[in-house]
Amino acid sequence: MATKQSVDLKAADKLLKQFAKVVNSDHAVRKIKKDEVLSCGVDLGTSSIVLTVLDKDDNIIYGAFEYAKAVRDGIVVNYVDSVNILKRLKHKAEDVLGVELTTACGAIPPGTGEGAAKIVANVIESAELECKHVVDEPTAAARFLNLKTGTVVDIGGGTTGISVFNHGKLTQVLDEATGGFHMTLVLAGNHKIKSDDAELLKRDPQKEPEVFPVIRPVVEKMATIVKDSVGPSVKQPVVVVGGAINFKEFIPAFSKVLGIPAYKTAFPQFITPLGIAMYDHD
Ligand SMILES: Nc1ncnc2c1ncn2[C@@H]1O[C@H](COP(=O)(O)OP(=O)(O)OP(=O)(O)O)[C@@H](O)[C@H]1O
Ligand SMILES: [Mg+2]
Missing domain, CATH: 3.30.420.40 (ATPase, nucleotide binding domain)
Incomplete structure (x- = not known):
């Protein structure tokens, strides 16, 4: 039987505490080189919209969020608000990092289908980010936890x-x-x-x-x-x-x-x- 050891919660804890220190702050974990490629995650949630930024080795760089009521039960119900919030988060991140964010991924609750994924992709693209993938939320969580x-x-x-x-x-x-x-x-x-x-x-x-x-x-x-x-x-x-x-x-x-x-x-x-x-x- 798998036990607690099959997921490294201590490692996850460390990263999450590091992220909590920089989220919505005016600084990043480290300085970013001019030509550095960064990874970006967009979580359009029922309670908040979160933008996360990692480097190419998945090290935490920065994050920002706003409380929002633009999404209900994982489905975007207010498209314009979602786009405007994401644009604000993106600009704030770019000011802090000193580089432009160009691509991002989004996520949907499992089983919500192609339509929901398309809307998430459209929100991301309307905020001037190229949407690379829209993934299942729990699969994304499992990836972070390396579970x-x-x-x-x-x-x-x-x-x-x-x-x-x-x-x-x-x-x-x-x-x-x-x-x-x-x-x-x-x-x-x-x-x-x-x-x-x-x-x-x-x-x-x-x-x-x-x-x-x-x-x-x-x-x-x-x-x-x-x-x-x-x-x-x-x-x-x-x-x-x-x-x-x-x-x-x-x-x-x-x-x-x-x-x-x-x-x-x-x-x-x-x-x-x-x-x-x-x-x-x-
Ligand atoms: N410190 C806290 N104590 C208790 N509840 C909290 C706390 N912080 C946040 N919450 C609750 O967590 C919920 C939001 O969680 P989360 O950010 O994971 O949701 P979401 O991704 O926006 O929503 P969903 O995944 O359902 O679309 C809200 O109901 C909020 O009240
Ligand atoms: Mg969520």
Whole structure:
């Protein structure tokens, strides 16, 4: 049976912490040469649009994001906003790096089809980047984690995506419309507050002791989805990614219902965006 050792979470942690230091800052990890070719990833998410920049050896260079409501459940619902946000992110990155970004890759939730991939490619091209590939989000996450056999559960703003990999092959995929937004709704209902206020409360790490018991049933539902859908065919290790899992208590609660250990890294919301950029030089 595969164990924790088959994915190097410490290495991933180190890179994610490095990325978190430069994202949305006015500096890059290092100086860029004038003619240097960089790789670029674009993650059009339900909660934010993220741009990641790597060098040709997949070293982290820079990143930027904006919170946005231009995408719902992985599908672009506001084309113009998506393009404008991406243009802003690109220009900001170019100012910091001192070079022009020319190509990029994008991603879609698995099973959303050719149409969705075309829209993502069009957004990228409208922001004056040549779109090299549009890949599956969980496959991008697995690439960043260097996970060949195992299960990736991506819990973003709008969806929980589950992908099972066996020796580098995607063997099972499932997408369910439960994400961090549902945690926010439960918290808003429980506290009788607006969802924007609930969102701020949810993200405040100091408030976790008060927040987590309220959203625990949503976490347990997510684990039940994984257990019931992939059940006996689940491949270990199970690595959970995405912004919605940013609670100390998340993994213990999730693993308990799942019945097997699950693992996470620091800054799990940046795993998929970083993995997307790795396809830009393929
Ligand atoms: N510190 C935090 N604590 C709790 N939840 C958080 C935190 N930071 C982000 N989130 C939640 O994570 C979710 C966004 O995660 P992520 O950035 O992975 O989503 P996305 O890629 O935009 O969405 P999707 O993949 O569903 O299209 C939101 O629901 C947000 O509220
Ligand atoms: Mg996402």
